[in-house]
Amino acid sequence: MGLAHLQSRALLGLRAPNVTVEVHLANGLPSFTLVGLADVEVREARERVRSAIINSGLDFPTNKRITVNLAPADLPKDSGRFDLPIALGILAASGQLELGALASYAFAGELSLSGALRPVRGALPMVMAAGADADMREAIATGDIAQQWILPPGSAQEAALVPDCVVYEAKHLIDVVNHFRLAALPVESSEDTMEAGLSRVDSAQLHAALPQPQYPDMADVKGQPAARRALEIAAAGGHHLLMVGPPGAGKSMLAQRMAGLLPPLALNDALQSAAVASLGGHFHWQNWRCRPVRSPHHTASAVALVGGGSPPKPGEISLAHQGILFLDELPEFPRMALEALREPLETGTIHIARAGRHAQFPARFQLLGAMNPCPCGYWGSTLRACRCTPDQVARYQGRLSGPLLDRIDIHIEVQALPPQELMAAQEGETTAAIQSRVQLAREKAVQRQGFGNHALQGRALDAFAPLAPQAQQLLLTAATKMGWSARAMHRIVRVARTIADLDCENPEQALIAPSHVAEAVQYRRALRSVAQ
Structure with a gap:
């Protein structure tokens, strides 16, 4: 009897x-048997597919033994994305569609009982993976296949963000069926109606119609020159x-404006960020090229931050990839959750291992933390007296471990402004003006060493961030007095390199001046100063 095979994609992390x-x-x-290491929601596709075919006015082969295999058999499959290819495979195997016409397409989509198509998560990484597959590229180049995608509304627009891909949007199963019925007709009779059942998503028009990223403006922040400077350096x-x-004092207000200071996302970075968001079901194609800003509540668990589950899904640190992870009330987070951030802060990736499954997600984000200096919040404040004892202050600040603090480059104290000063403060500098300086400084770093200053380490740190003799002595004195680790000293040098890039016109400046090191040293004293 009939045999049909169609192409789709599974999701295993970002793969x-x-x-x-x-x-x-x-x-x-x-009977209707589904094999191939299918999860529960995939096995439930049998009833969805049966109802969708019948309610679409098509013939379901009720008197046949139907076997569906999802190959390779040892690859886990989940979600309802295989509903559409299974339904089309049954129709092709029963002779209602021409099998040859399906060969040059890949399919994904969840079917409702009426036959309507619903969006699926992960459309963007699926299409990106198809473009990165060497065997697939070779087959396309040789003309063996011409990979095109048929996806539900929403998923089709998401996938069309990938350059050089052909994506069709289908709202209903019958739209896909009509497309291939017409495709099977002679060219002269179907030339004007080839795409009657589907609509192609034009990638160029989609990109042109997308709005520009919008962020809160730094001009709204009055006063706080030291904090504004620190955000610019960061x-x-x-x-x-x-x-x-x-x-x-304005900590959350400042953090909300940090993303606007960062340079616009490059295409590859935007695709990576959007792909991770798509895996978690959080991506909206209207937010294309917007820097993600994640601010989980302080009750979030370690799994919520780093990711997990079965199948593994990205956590907040991966959803913040190429953007900002803002942790307000930092000491209130569970200790285990905070300690889980240590490795991703260094490596920029997170590897999640579970029984039978594992996945790796990117996690190159900028961490912004905000905290009160004590339980009541007013230790060291000039506006209100603190009710906490020194022991309470020490215990509160002790919730943040030394290794975690070592990995945070800049520590600043944000003091509340007196009412008179706040009312008389002038409007601050705009985000656009600060972003232009930030972008110029980043371009200097890339021109000099090929990557950002935050990634300087080892020989690259010695080669591209050399200190003047006076600056070396200043750093040695400060590190000895403060008891800093080697990691903390290296981070001081990185920050000083960035300060020099912001202040100097020559990206090839040989030595970092003492003034740059002195300013960088001041950005490691916030917690120590309030605890004294």
């Missing part, structure tokens, strides 16, 4: 391995930052 959907119809007792060098200050 999207190719899956062949094989459908066989044979004589025998009527943005220019890609450094992590911790703000310490009383309630209402």
Whole structure:
């Protein structure tokens, strides 16, 4: 009897391995068997597919033995993305569609009982994986296949963000069926109606119609020149930052404006960020090229931050890839959750291992932390007296471990402004003006060493961030007095390199001046100063 095979993709972390959907119809007792290491929601596709075909006015082979194999058999499959290829495979195997016409397409989509198509998560990484597959590229180049995608509304627009891909949007199963019925007709009779059942998503028009990213403006922040300077340095060098200050001082307001200071996302970075968001079901194609800003509540668990589950899904640190992870009330987060951030802060990736499954997600984000200096929040404040004892202050600040603080480049104190000063403060500098300086500083770093200053380490740190003799002595004196680790000293040098890039016109400046090191040293004293 009939045999049909169609192409789709599974999701395993950010990887999207190719899956062949094989459908066989044979004589025998009527049955519908689905094999190939399918998860629960995939096995439930049998009832969705049966109802969708019948309610679309098509013939379901009720008197046949139907076997569906999702190959390779050892690859886990989940979600309802295989509904559409399974349904089309049954129709092709039963002779209602021409099998040859399906060979040059890949399919993904969840079917409702009425036959309407619903969007699926991960459309963007699936299409990206198809473009990165060497065997697939070779087959396309030789003309063996011409890979095109048919996806539901929403998923089609998401996938069309990938350059040089052909994506069709289908709203209903019958739209896809009509497309291939017409495609099977002679050219002269179907030339004007080839795309009657589907609509092609034009990638160029889609990109042109997308709005420009919008962020809150730094001009709204009055006063706080030291904090504004620290944010500019952090943005220019890609450094992590911790703000310490009383309630209402403006820490959250400053953090919300950090993303606007960063340079626009490059295409590859935007695709990576959008792909991770698509895996978690959080991506909206209207937010294309917007820097992600994630601000989980302080009750978030370690799994919520780093990711997990079965199958593994990205956590907040991966959803913040190429953007900002803002942790307000930092000491209130569970200790295990904070300690889980240590490796991703260094490596920029997170590897999640579970029984039978593992996945790796990118996690190159900028950490912005905000905290009060004590439980009541007013230790060291000039506006209100603190009610906490020194022991309470020490215990509160002790919730942040030394290794975690070592990995945060900049620590600043954000003091609340007196009412008179706040009312008389002038409007601050705009985000656009600061972003132009940030972008220029980043370009200097890339021109000099090929990457941002936050990634300087080892020999690259010695080669591209040499200190003047006076600057070396200043750093040695400060490190000895403060008891800094080697990691903390290296981060001081990185921050000083960024300060020099912001202040100097020559990106090839040989030595970092003492003034740059002195300013960088001041950005490691916020917690220590309020605890004294």
